[in-house]
Structure formats: C-alpha cells, structure tokens
Amino acid sequence: MKFAIKSFRISISPICNFNSTLTVIIIDSELWVLLGAGCTTVPRREYEKFDFRRMKYTIAVRRLLNLKFTKEELATHSQTAKESPAFIGVKARKPQLDPVRVGDIRLHVAQKYNIDISLVNKAITVALADARKTKKRKIEKEDTD
Amino acid sequence: MKFAIKSFRISISPICNFNSTLTVIIIDSELWVLLGAGCTTVPRREYEKFDFRRMKYTIAVRRLLNLKFTKEELATHSQTAKESPAFIGVKARKPQLDPVRVGDIRLHVAQKYNIDISLVNKAITVALADARKTKKRKIEKEDTD
DNA sequence: GTTCCAATTGGAT
DNA sequence: GATCCAATTGGAA
Numbered sequence: 001m002k003f004a005i006k007s008f009r010i011s012i013s014p015i016c017n018f019n020s021t022l023t024v025i026i027i028d029s030e031l032w033v034l035l036g037a038g039c040t041t042v043p044r045r046e047y048e049k050f051d052f053r054r055m056k057y058t059i060a061v062r063r064l065l066n067l068k069f070t071k072e073e074l075a076t077h078s079q080t081a082k083e084s085p086a087f088i089g090v091k092a093r094k095p096q097l098d099p100v101r102v103g104d105i106r107l108h109v110a111q112k113y114n115i116d117i118s119l120v121n122k123a124i125t126v127a128l129a130d131a132r133k134t135k136k137r138k139i140e141k142e143d144t145d
Numbered sequence: 146m147k148f149a150i151k152s153f154r155i156s157i158s159p160i161c162n163f164n165s166t167l168t169v170i171i172i173d174s175e176l177w178v179l180l181g182a183g184c185t186t187v188p189r190r191e192y193e194k195f196d197f198r199r200m201k202y203t204i205a206v207r208r209l210l211n212l213k214f215t216k217e218e219l220a221t222h223s224q225t226a227k228e229s230p231a232f233i234g235v236k237a238r239k240p241q242l243d244p245v246r247v248g249d250i251r252l253h254v255a256q257k258y259n260i261d262i263s264l265v266n267k268a269i270t271v272a273l274a275d276a277r278k279t280k281k282r283k284i285e286k287e288d289t290d
Numbered sequence: 291g292t293t294c295c296a297a298t299t300g301g302a303t
Numbered sequence: 304g305a306t307c308c309a310a311t312t313g314g315a316a
Binding site for chain 1 (some may be wrong): 304306307308310311313
C-alpha cells in the first residue's frame with residue numbers, strides 16, 4: 001500500500017475558516033481535515049459542508065459525532081463511562097466513547113466557537129441521550145410491526 | 146407613610162456598568178436598582194458589590210438569587226414546578242419560585258453577559274439543587290449532634 | 291463550604 | 304424525526 005503523508009496548514013474554503021486556519025493531511029491525494037491533536041480526521045468533502053457561521057455549536061457537535069461514530073456507538077456509550085449519580089446501582093454503566101475522537105471533537109468545536117469545553121460536553125451528553133432514545137423508539141416500532 | 150418615587154436611567158458606578166446603563170428607583174432617598182420589567186429591586190449598596198467584569202455569570206446568578214430569596218425558598222422550590230422527567234411519580238413536585246423575580250434575574254444576567262437565557266436557567270437549576278443539598282446536610286448534621 | 295459537572299428521563303419545541 | 308430543555312443525584316474540583 002503506497003501512500004504519501006504531508007501535513008501543512010491551509011485554507012480549504014472561506015466558509016469553514018471564519019475563526020482559524022485548518023490543519024490537513026493528504027493520503028493518496030485525498031485531503032483530510034485534522035480536528036485535533038488526537039489526529040481525528042474528517043474528509044474534506046464532509047468538512048466543507050460545515051457552515052460554522054450559521055450552525056449552532058450544538059449542531060456542529062452532532063454532525064461531527066455522526067461522522068466519527070456509528071449510531072450504535074452513540075446510542076450505547078457515554079462520555080465518561082460513569083454511572084448517573086441519580087441512578088447508582090440502578091442503571092447499567094455504559095462504556096466510554098473513544099476519548100481520542102471525542103477529545104478532538106470537543107476541542108475543535110470549543111475553538112471554532114470560542115466557547116467553554118463544558119458547554120460542548122453538555123451538547124455531547126444531550127446528543128448521546130437523543131441517539132439512545134432514537135434507537136429505543138426504532139426498536140419499539142419494529143416490535144409492534 | 147411618605148414616599149417619593151422617581152424612575153430614571155443613571156450610571157451608579159463604573160464597575161457595575163460595563164455593558165449597559167441601569168434603571169434605578171428612589172424610595173425615601175434610598176436608591177434601588179431595577180433588575181427588569183418585573184420591578185425586582187436590589188439595594189444600591191448590594192448591587193455595587195457586583196463586579197460583573199470579574200464574576201462568572203453563574204456566580205452573579207447565585208448572588209442575585211440569594212438577595213431576592215431566602216435559603217429556605219431556594220432549597221424547596223424549582224424554576225418550573227415540574228417534576229423531574231427522570232423521577233415522575235417518585236419525587237414530590239416542588240412549588241415554583243416566584244416567576245417575576247426569577248424572570249428579572251434571568252433577563253438581567255443574560256443581558257449583562259450577553260448570553261442565552263437557557264444558560265442562565267441552567268445556572269439557576271444548579272444553584273437550587275445546591276441550596277437543597279446544603280439544607281439537607283445541615284439537617285443531617287443537626288440530627289447527629 | 292461552595293461551585294461545577296455528567297447521566298438519566300419525558301416532554302416541549 | 305431531530306433537537307432542546309429542566310429536575311434529580313453523588314462526587315469532583
């Protein structure tokens with residue numbers, strides 16, 4: 001398998017860069033955007049669809065999560081793998097979402113929007129809860145069919 | 146009881162006004178700061194202690210709540226009077242904090258910091274939860290004494 | 291001692 | 304259908 005890697009800073013598209021330049025990586029002529037130090041990547045094509053100016057940070061979080069995780073992962077994992085303090089010994093502990101990818105998404109969004117990490121974490125928590133409910137409803141629907 | 150009321154816009158102190166002018170009201174030579182349209186007031190002396198520049202909005206929320214409500218009210222009321230969705234039929238519904246005063250605090254903080262109301266609401270929710278726990282701990286301590 | 295945080299939930303939007 | 308929200312909790316910061 002032949003591949004060449006070059007890392008450099010570049011402006012891909014004005015629409016994606018209202019707040020910073022991007023670090024990109026090229027693999028076999030394919031351009032990927034690096035989200036953070038964990039080297040989480042997003043295909044250029046996908047990243048260019050992000051209009052950070054108009055998008056709320058919560059939506060950016062959800063779209064990045066959807067790019068880097070499957071619906072199943074989002075529905076079954078948590079950020080911390082900790083039990084809910086309100087349901088200790090009641091609800092099963094969920095495994096942790098890959099902290100590298102989550103960390104890169106966290107930092108990327110926090111920097112893009114210049115907001116606190118804890119706000120991004122909150123958005124992730126809600127997104128995961130919604131993914132879980134979506135899956136649950138889907139199963140319930142299939143059962144009644 | 147003799148009193149004169151004049152309402153006008155005035156700068157009280159630079160430290161309180163990095164983001165706006167204030168509306169104040171004078172009652173018997175005492176100056177009160179109006180927080181919002183609900184006419185919730187804070188004594189000038191107290192308001193002048195607020196250094197909004199340095200204070201986080203969450204702290205401003207807590208201090209205003211403490212000025213306008215008793216610890217008992219904060220410990221026993223909620224913003225919405227709704228049950229927790231996670232404990233429906235399990236936990237008793239708490240009465241609603243006076244929505245006029247809460248509304249004025251909400252708007253005042255949101256405007257001062259130019260942040261979303263929902264962020265302020267979140268801070269209020271946390272503050273009420275903490276007030277409840279503080280009261281609970283105090284009672285437990287008294288019981289063991 | 292005070293403040294902040296994330297997991298869970300059903301409903302509202 | 305997707306997104307947002309507040310009440311509850313114990314522990315972390």
